[in-house]
Every structure is written in C-alpha cells, then in structure tokens.
Amino acid sequence: MAGGNYDAHAIEAKWQEVWERERTWEVSNEDDDRPATYVLEMLPYPSGEPHMGHLKCYSIGDAIAHFRRRRGERVLHPMGYDAFGLPAENHAIKTGRHPRESTEASIAEFRRQFRRWGISIDWAREFGTHEPRYYRWTQALFLKLFERGLAYRREAAVKWCPKDETVLANEQAQGGVCERCGTPVEVRQLEQWFFRITDYADRLLDDLGTVDWPEHVVTMQRNWIGRSEGAEVVFRCEELGIDYPVFTTRPDTLFGATFFVMAPEHPDVFRLNDSPEVHEYVNRVLTSSSEDRGGEQREKTGVPLGRTVTNPVNGEQIPMYVADYVLMEYGTGAIMAVPAHDARDHAFAEKFGLEIRRVIEGDELPYTGDGAMTASGRFDGKHNREAFGEIVEWLEAEGKGRPSVNYKLRDWLLSRQRYWGCPIPIVHCDACGTVPVPEADLPVELPDVEDYAPKGRSPLAAAEDWVRVDCPSCGAPARRETDTMDTFVDSSWYFLRYCDALNEDAPFERSVVDGWMPVDQYIGGVEHAILHLMYARFWTKAFADMGLVGFQEPFQNLFTQGMITRGGAKMSKSKGNVISPRDYVDPHGADTARTYMLFLGPPEQDADWQDEGVGGVARFLGRLWRLAEDVAASTEDEGPPGGDPTPVLRKAHQAIEVVTRDLERFAFNHAIAQVMELVNVATAAKADAPASHLRFAVATAGSLVFPFAPHLGAEVYERITGGRVWEQPWPEADPALAAGDTFDLVVQVNGKLRDRLEAPVGADRDQLEEMARGSAKVAAQVDGGEIVKTIVVPGKLVNFVVR
C-alpha cells in the first residue's frame, strides 16, 4: 500500500495553515459580478467549550457555504459570540472570577476549536457582543428606539424569577417557569423597560408569509402572537355606575351570557366587594404560583361578588364573580361567561349552579361550533356567522361595543436586574426625567463591581461612582439607569453588524447591509423559534421604519437542526452521557467528526450519536485517501477522461448529479452515501479502468466530499490534479454520460416485478413492449391468461395487465 496511513491531523493542519495565511474565507463588501449570499449559523453562547450541537450547526452551515461559493456566489460566512448572559455571571458569583474573564477564556476555546474544525469563517468580522466596540452600538440603537417611542419605561405586573432575582420577558417565562433555571416565576408590580413589539404584531404575523421557514416555526410564531378578532362589549354595573368592557371572539353568543367574571388581579374587585371571603380568595390566588393556577383541567374556583352587570343585548342583570380562570393579562381582565358555548364557563356554571342557556343550535353542551341562533331575540333562526357582524354593528350604534382585535403578544420586557449585560444608556434626572446618554458619550461601559450577586436590584447600583453622573440635559446631579439589557437585545442585530463589522462611525452602513441582507440561509436550533427569531424580526422592522435598512425580514430561509442525543436521551451531566466534539476530533480528525455528524441522518431530525458509526466514516475517508495515493502514484495525468465511457466514469457523473441535488435539499446523509458509492466503484475499478477515468473519478470524489470533509477533499483533489479544489467551480455532470447506453427495464405482470432486461436508453414504447413480451418469465406468468392492457413507461418499465 503506497504512502502508509491516512494522517488526518497532518492533512488538516496543512490546509488550515493555508487558509489562515491566505485569509481564504474573507470576503470584501465591494460588489463584483458574483451574487452576494449570506450564510449564517446562529451565534454561539460561549460557555465552557463547544458541544455536539455546535458541531452539527456549523457542519451544516459550512457545507452550504462551500457549496454556494463554488457555485459562483460571493458568500459572507461570519462568526461571533453572544457573550453577555446569566451563566457566565452565575459562574462568577461562584468563583469570584470576573465574568469577562471566564467568557473570554471560553471564546478563545470556541475560536480555537472552530479553526480546528476547519469551518470556513471570515474571521476579520469576528466580535463578541460584550465588547464595548459592539455594545456601544447596541446602546445607540436602543436610543434610536427610545427616540421613536419604541422603548419605554412603565410600571406593570411582570414575571420575576426568584432564583435568578431578575425580571423576565413573557417569552422567557413560558409555562410559568424561568427559561434559564426552571424555577416557577412570580408576578411583581415593578417599573421596567419595555420594547413596544406589540405595535408590530400584525406585521410580524403577516410577513411570515414572505419568508421560507419550516411550517412548525411559522405556526409557533403565529400562536405566540395569538391574534384573535372579535369585539369589545360593555357591561355596566348600574349600582356603582361603572362600565366594564370585555373582549369576546363570540359576540354571536351574547344572548347566552348568564354571568360575568373578573380576574383576581382586577383593580376593581375590592371596590365591588370588600368582604373577608373575597380578600381571602384573592390573596390565596395571588400567593399561589402561576403553575398551580394554570391548566384547563383544574377544577374551577371562584367567589360571587354580590353585584350584577347589565347584559347589553337584552338588559338582563347577570351576577358577577371573581375567579382565577380569568387572566388579568389578556383582554380586559374580565369576561362575559357563556356557559352553553364555552367549556370553561360551562365547568364554572356547573359547579356554581348557574344558568346554562343555549343560544346556538347544535350538539350537546358545551357546544362551541356553528349553527342557527336561538333564544336571541330578533336574531333567532339566523346562522351565527351571519349575525356576528350585525350584533357588533348594533352594539356600536348603541355605544355599547365595537369591533376589536386582541393579541397574546405582550411588549418585550428588556431590563434585567443583573450585572453581566449591556448597560441601558439612560440617566434619571429629578428635573428632566428620563434622559438618553448623548451618542458622543457612548458606550456607557459596564463598571467593575465587587459583588455580582443579585439582590433584587441590579448589582450596578452598588457602583456609586459610576451611578452618580451629571444630567446630560441640565447638568444637575443625576443617576444612571442600573438595569442591564436582556441578552436577546444583543442578538437582535448582530447579523447586521457582521456586514459592516469594522465600521467605527455607525452600527452599520445601510448600503452595506442592504448588499448582504437578508440572510439567505439561517441555521440554528428550534429552541429559538419564538424568542430570538421574533425579537430579531421586530428590530429589523423597526430599523426599516427608521430608514436604517431597506428590507423587512432578516432571515429569508431558515433551517432548524435537530438535537443530538446519546443513548436515545438528551445529553446531561446527571445522565453521564455527555460527549464533546473533542472526543472525536482528537482521535479521528475534524473531517471524520463533521462527516459523521452529517451522515448520521437528516439534519432537521434529532439523531442519536453512536460511537460505532464513527469508525465507518473514518474508514471511508481513509479508503478515499489511500485510493488517491494509489491512483496518483500508479497513473499518469493523461488529461480529461476520453474514449469509451466506463462504469467508473459513469458513476462519477451520476454522483455529481446526486450530490448536487442533495446539497440543494440539505440531504447531506444521502450525498455522503453517494460519494461512498463512488469511492467503492472507483476502488473496484482500480485495476482495469483507463487512467484518465480513474483520475477523474477520484478527483471528483475529493471535490464532492469537500463541503463535508474540506481538508481531505482539498488533499485528494490536489494529489490528483495539483489544483485547489475550493478555487474550482462546482462540478457539472454530463447527463448523457450519467445516463449511459442501457438501463434495467423492469417488467411487471399485474404490477409485480417479474423480470429485468437490459434495454437501450433511447428505446421507444413499441421496442420496450416487444422486448418485455419476449421474456420467458412473463410468458410463464401469463400462462393461458390474456394480456388486456400494457403500460409502458419509457426508460423505466413495462407492466402487463393479465386476466
């Protein structure tokens, strides 16, 4: 065997050195004649060292980036770090080491490993979101939103994580638990900073139609925005002379509203009834965690308020209740209850013995479907859908209601009472109020503090020298805002900064970002389906409105990768099933680790990492390397493949066709299998195929494997051709060569395979039918029966229908 063994480490070091020295993957912002393409993987959160999920994400992205470059596109493929955040800070509290130190140590390790993996990154554009040169622009952009009224401060009931001692955005408290640590969240009344994302609810919803995203992600965003159309209807409490508007999606059921319910948090509850029973109930609800309260199945609880409101459609006095199944944060915090046509109201009415009045004809109660109206005065007999608008019009004319739209989406709470984040560039002045820090004074740098531990207020508040500042407006003594920003703010615009990463005068130049954006292919985990992807869309739209960018959506195509599991379970320290990329890169090399990662299965699916499988890919790459050594040593370069086509030449052209199609559809596992087939065929043909065919096949294998195993691909290609594979255009198949001269004609009788015949590729229907009729196996099957029909699919098969 020529040349010994495949030394992945030597080969990988060799090519990495070339790419680093020549800055091969750097790309200029200057236009050239190539189309600009932006391939982006979600930026990593640097904690410890990269894990298997990172290897998967960047293996996918790199394959796409390489493929598109070689198809003649000018590809931007940058890297950075989402460096602010809780884990680094919690680590700092434990160890006393500054979060900047541990974060930067982690970044260094990520960078080192990414280089070792041979990911084709434009390192000139690299940054961490914790660096003042980045976050000064995060602050500048925050102020632009502030000036436009899109960032504001107000007191509100907010979600509070008692463990992390900070407030959270609604999105980070899904299911009533802290997204970071899983602790049940509490509700607190606090003054906090918000982004007015709700102003963009409709556009965030509508523009989902303009992006090419996985259906389930689009659905999740739709549900999260939760737009529902209906009406606001006013119920009046005559005794107190107060109007209570409610939101309903079913104004057609108004005649069935037999009681009225308020949320325990509703500010008017005690005004309506100040009794000990009501106080006791409300207190019990408010002190119980939101997880106890949630759940449709839970038995309904509540207390009557001893008051009534007037049903505006029929003047009936209906009783008022306070009950925890009504949520203060949705609609108006009060509802009209229609027990006949709403499951929750039905359960409540049953328990409290309230009237259940059917107003829509249909199945058994509670009935939530459509039907003819009944017990609804002049609307009786009308279909409920028809009456819907008429009732709202009528209410509107009477001044008792109007059409209304409600959203689940809440404004984005961005302030955090934590240390390791981007300072909010605001000064509080007794005279001037909330004053933005002038842009010339940015960045507001994060001060060093002694104690990072949260105490219910930001640790920054302890940095007295830093907090005390003169008001930028009037010069009087004032105090800095001490909250920091949610880290999702940092990642809401990083993809824009990559485009113009070295700009010292602005976060980015519009003409530059317009040249690259929107991201042509975004790749990341589905866990960001709502949070990051919604926030980044919102910022992009706000920027578009301010004329900072010329597009509405940041990510045109989204690919969500599946998780890597081990032993069928998510990796975790407690399960002891954690493995890291180094465990495979160290012994086998990056090419093997990356190629196996993509060979494992469809990248959008979860995949179980099995150590035994790695060996198969390592063997395949080793076989390809040896084949290249062998062929390079034992044959001469005779120029392009000529003469009669051989099976190995045909296989090479077929592989080009298949791998190209597979890369377009993210079927990397299939593409790698195809290169394996090519290598198998070429190995078998080594002894007798013409040298030019063999050399072409092996060079093609190197060329096709390059997006997955770039070092070996480059090595093999160089061995055979002397050229640099990444400078070569993506190969094109010769369709005639790929097709060959003959094909396997499938012969069926009644749809069952009976014979295969070798038929000429261009044969017409008659020829194929005649050939098939000549088959002895067909004759045996027909045996006395009659061929009543013959289906011929040229190039494929002949099927005889026999009776």
Add this chain to the structure above:
RNA sequence: GCGGGCGUGGCGGAACUGGUAGACGCGCCGGCCUUAGGAGCCGGUGGCUUCGGCCGUGGGGGUUCGAGUCCCUCCGCCCGCACCA
C-alpha cells in the same frame, strides 16, 4: 384539548414529481492476510420457502395497471402551546 411532525430490516437511515422497497453505513456471519489485532481486504446478510416462489414499509379500508408515497379511518410515539374568553 389545540397546533405541528413521525411510524420502513437487529440499528441509523435510502427510495426526487405514485413505477425495481431496504441505497449507504453500523452490527452480525464466513473467509483472506497477520506473531497478534479494536488494522486492512474479499464475500454474505428483510422474513418464510417444497428453491418454483410467497410474504413484507404501525393496523384496517379505498383510489390506481401499479401505493412506503395519494385519500379515509384506527393505533402508537415525539415536539410545541396550554383556563388567551
């Protein structure tokens, strides 16, 4: 409950618009080479079989000359949301 997805050998998975089910790899079996091998190479590998074939893509039904693929229905699993009026 609502929404989304999935179900193919011992395992991971192939099968583009209905047209050869199980590509490729793992594992396993047999052989070669070797002092040895957790190296390398060659061959075999869905089940049953009277060796003619027959049966096979979660179950049942349908459309079709032909269904893993389309339709209906049932079962099972996974993910997301969850008292949103």
